[in-house]
Amino acid sequence: MIAVTGLEVHYGALRLGPLDLRLDAGIVHLVGSNGTGKTSLLRAMAAAIPRSAGTVEVDGHDPERDATARGRIGFVPAAPELPGFLTVDEAWRMMADLRRRPDWDGTELRDAFDLPGAQRLDRASTGMRRKAEVVAALAGDPTVLLLDETLANIDVRGREVLCEWLDRHRGDRAVILTHHGASPVRPDAVVTLG
């Protein structure tokens, strides 16, 4: 599903790569000390920052050039990026629309996370906002999930919901997650940076 070849990211003082990675399905736990480039790597894979060299392909398409390929990536950044003036429901509806899946319904997942749909993101707690970003990232069923420190700040019940979801979909999704310490969900592979 996602193939990274010779990827280099030069971002500020960071010089990352060249790096190769191929993941058809399963969960990869990306580990490394602070500043080793985990976040930059995920952001480059999600086309959120430009890469300096190499290629990234999602189902054979470059997400930097192809909007459809970007739509197949669900990215939950470490710091919230969805506009704070949106409500929880508006956030996932917007992402489903952007991924051309306006029929996608996130209410079940939202309820499982115990999120109020009318809650404005900028008035939500850190954990609630993180859960809202997860629901928005999953909107439209992207095949690749990039989770950057997503499980931090999420309550126990929320972690259980997310881990159950990841476990259930490990056969049909490519998931790369960063998390300091032991992965809360059993990884199929561990990649260490730095």
Add this chain to the structure above:
Amino acid sequence: MPLTGSKHKGPRPRTTHVILLLSRALVPTAISRTMPGALALLFAISQVSAMVDFPGVAVQVQAAPIGARAVLAGALALLGGLGSIGTYRVLLYGPRAGFAWRMPVGDAALAGAFGTALLIPAVPTGVCALLLGPIPALAVMLLAAMVGAAGAARSPWALVFAGLAATATGPWAVLSALAGVALLGPLGRALRDGRPLGQPAVRTAWLRRGPVLALVQRDVLGLWRTWPATVAGLAVVPGVLAWLVQGALHRTWPPSAISTGSVLIVGAFGLLPAATLGAVAKVERGAQLARGLPVSPGERVMALLGTALLPLGPVVAGILVAGTANGPLGAVRVATVALVLASLAAAALLGRTTQRHREDLVSHGIAASVFVTLVAAISPWATPPLLALSAGAATLAVRRAG
């Protein structure tokens, strides 16, 4: 102590005492916040009165059809109330008002007790409403104060009060004012619920129609939830102005020149598209054009154009309602200028944000807008080159968005 509206224990203080207490606390604040605007209004009136026969205009307004007077009264109350929401929020939720919420009085009494101070920011509205006559002016002022208070509480009752103000013309003004006073209870409840701690739930229907509309909705919601009064004003004022100016042109200009007049009116609002996109960039802190969004460059630019064109919608509507756009060709010229302004704004914004993350307006976008307005006003033959300019700007924007 929980705030439970009219459910309270203990002796109820006399409402007159509450009014006196609140007046002592709030009236100075109301005066100091209202004074600059009121003085500016007085100055403007003194200047304009040298050129315009106000009593004559008042006679004309009062002789206008009932629908026109109703629209004027309603618009005055809505604009006056929404325009001074900032003052109302300070009055209602500022440190000097804090003790008021703990007073064990009923909802209607609470709203009434605030009345003395709340009426002061509505005085300029009342002065403008004198065109409708003294009694309607008082009714409109009272209802504008209620619109402002309800608006500060983010309550939909603001629209009810504006609707009531629309009926405050002629002999019904007294009845409208009485109906407004009878609704003090819901207003008081809205004030209690709308306190900053209350955080009323936000419910908006999300139209699910694909990526372009999703981005436009996001931008509009951001503007509406950040600057509701400004957005409400933009939805009304430019359209009414365009309608009035177009009507005046129709009476004074030859029919052959009316189409050029329409173009000039649209061009006069040339800064709105660039200002709107700049405001959206500020609200969304650069995330507006985030690289990772799963949309194509074309969709990105279409969404920007949609957002940029929105503030020109009321202007074009005002011209069309005036019925003087000079046929289909005139309508095409008006639409072309609007499209050019939006395209240039989008291209300028993308040019700026792709180079560095700046949230302010775009100077060359402003200059280009003025230039386009001048060119468009010169001749009807400018329409094809303008369309080409619009296409060029849009293409440039698509390239930058990619």
